[in-house]
Amino acid sequence: MKPSTLSPMTNHLIDSLPHQDRVSFLADCEAVDLVFGEVLAEPGGRISHVYFPLNSFISLIANLSDGDRLEVAMVGSEGMFGMPLILGIEESPWHALVQGAGPALRIPAAVFGRHLEQSPALQALLKRYLYVLMHQLSRVAACTHFHQLEARLARWLLMTQDRAHSDQLHLTHEFLAMMLGVRRAGITLAAMALQTRRLIRYHRGDITVLDRAGLIEASCGCYASDRRIYRQVIIEGEVP
Structure with missing residues (x-):
């Protein structure tokens, strides 16, 4: 991973924050280039940074004890990696692998926690994003079995x-x-x-x-369902 030298892009979650919250949050973020195949976290490992992809994306992979692996979620410019921190948990349940190289913003976990405590708008937004991720995880489980x-x-x-x-x-x-x-x-x-x-x-x-x-x-209908839930909960700000 290295500091980003590419043109700035956007992350929808950060862009959705009120202006003052966004300015304060961005002041503590660092621009980096994520490298294909880079491992950002291991299952049970401590989450040191929260990542907001810009033109990159991260696979969240479940590892089984017999060595089998399955991607359970994908994070791009619509989301973030570091969701357990929203719940006060510092360990990652997933193997977080960079699948699409490119620029991202990252913020140290401790600094992210302070922003979370001080910004009700950030709390509300990321709780809604956590709901979207839960929907995606449940869809992957059902989709893998039935489709x-x-x-x-x-x-x-x-x-x-x-x-x-x-x-x-x-x-x-x-x-x-x-x-x-x-x-x-x-x-x-x-x-x-x-x-x-x-x-x-x-x-x-x-x-x-x-x-x-x-x-x-x-x-299958899971793709349209994922997009509908994201639009409804994150973009329109409605709770199903």
């Missing part, structure tokens, strides 16, 4: 595209298999099916989204 792999892959590609802000994605079959908790052969068949429908183009780990509308139609 077909092709639809789950379409959903995951859309989520990645949203956070990468690009139609061009670099994702190997091995990585996709780990993220979705399936065998590599299953990913191969699902990717081939989406490519046959001309929704994506896949070659040697490079994926191009050709038809986003078609990919949304091919995905």
Whole structure:
């Protein structure tokens, strides 16, 4: 990780704060460049910093005792990493892995805690974001059990595209298999099916989204549900 030299972008949570709260919070943030494959936290490890991705994104991965791994959430410019601190817990339940390199803002956990105590607006916003994350986690559990792999892959590609802000994605079959908790052969068949429908183009780990509308139609309803909850709770500020 290194200080960011890229053009400043935005994080929707920080942008949603009232002006004075936002100015005060940003004064204690540091701009950094997240590096692909960088580990920001391990399960049971202490959370030293809170991260607000700008044009980068982080996978939150559950590790099982037998070595299996499954991505349970993804954080980009719509969110943050460090949610347990909102509950007063300093340990991470997840393996936090940088999946999309790029700029982010970070703030030391202790300083973040002081802002949380002093800003009712920050508390209210992050409590709503925590609800959104809980919704995403529950959807992943149900989606993994009930929905077909092709639809789950379409959903995951859309989520990645949203956070990468690009139609061009670099994702190997091995990585996709780990993220979705399936065998590599299953990913191969699902990717081939989406490519046959001309929704994506896949070659040697490079994926191009050709038809986003078609990919949304091919995905399960979980993708639309995630976006609806985020819009309702974070953007419109309503509680379901």
